[in-house]
Amino acid sequence: MRDFLSEIFFGGACYTCRGPARAVLCAECRAELPRLGAELCPRCALPSPRAALCGRCLAEPPDYDATIAALAYDFPADALIHALKFRGELSLAPFLGKLLLECISGDEKIDCVIPVPLSAARLRGRGYNQAVELARHLLPGKLDFSSCVRQRDAAPQMELPWAERQRNVRGAFGCERALAGLSVAVVDDVMTTGATLDEMARTLKRAGAARVVNWVVARTLPPA
Numbered sequence: 001m002r003d004f005l006s007e008i009f010f011g012g013a014c015y016t017c018r019g020p021a022r023a024v025l026c027a028e029c030r031a032e033l034p035r036l037g038a039e040l041c042p043r044c045a046l047p048s049p050r051a052a053l054c055g056r057c058l059a060e061p062p063d064y065d066a067t068i069a070a071l072a073y074d075f076p077a078d079a080l081i082h083a084l085k086f087r088g089e090l091s092l093a094p095f096l097g098k099l100l101l102e103c104i105s106g107d108e109k110i111d112c113v114i115p116v117p118l119s120a121a122r123l124r125g126r127g128y129n130q131a132v133e134l135a136r137h138l139l140p141g142k143l144d145f146s147s148c149v150r151q152r153d154a155a156p157q158m159e160l161p162w163a164e165r166q167r168n169v170r171g172a173f174g175c176e177r178a179l180a181g182l183s184v185a186v187v188d189d190v191m192t193t194g195a196t197l198d199e200m201a202r203t204l205k206r207a208g209a210a211r212v213v214n215w216v217v218a219r220t221l222p223p224a
């Protein structure tokens with residue numbers, strides 16, 4: 001149904017080049033999506049020679065155990081995510097969710113999928129949580145939309161220097177479900193510094209999670 005709606009919504013034009021398309025993007029634009037390289041740190045999904053753990057993850061291991069990202073946060077991935085997140089274009093969610101699903105190994109044993117929650121105030125303002133909309137297209141039987149809450153709104157991470165983002169999100173989340181021994185996938189649209197996802201992982205591990213894996217549509221590469 002959502003696929004059908006998305007075809008109607010886009011009226012047969014590619015979202016990026018406006019040429020004829022039967023899906024969100026035409027075949028050419030889809031082939032040119034900004035993919036991440038093959039050699040990525042398994043923990044944070046940043047480029048790392050021979051796909052070894054990167055220096056940053058070795059020096060300061062994050063609380064999450066692994067990261068899967070479908071795309072680099074570059075055009076048109078940034079435009080598509082911005083439209084989903086801020087312009088209410090929810091029909092982009094199945095397309096972006098499926099791109100992410102294609103990158104997730106069937107061998108990974110996941111017990112539950114938790115989207116990064118929005119605060120109640122932000123959810124009221126936006127009317128939906130883009131991470132929830134993406135998560136609907138990933139392991140539907142394992143979704144948990146309600147156990148994790150965002151207790152307070154931090155200043156938007158985008159407005160802060162990278163170094164301050166970790167402090168900004170400290171204590172932002174709560175988890176009401178016992179996750180003892182479970183493997184949890186956390187879904188978000190974009191991973192930038194990883195501070196928000198690290199705080200989510202810290203919260204989930206305090207609730208007993210044995211393993212926390214980030215599933216994100218796009219990964220921001222660090223400034224050169």
Ligand SMILES: [Zn+2]
Binds near residue numbers: 014015021026
């Ligand atoms: Zn196109």
Ligand SMILES: [Zn+2]
Binds near residue numbers: 042056058
């Ligand atoms: Zn790393």
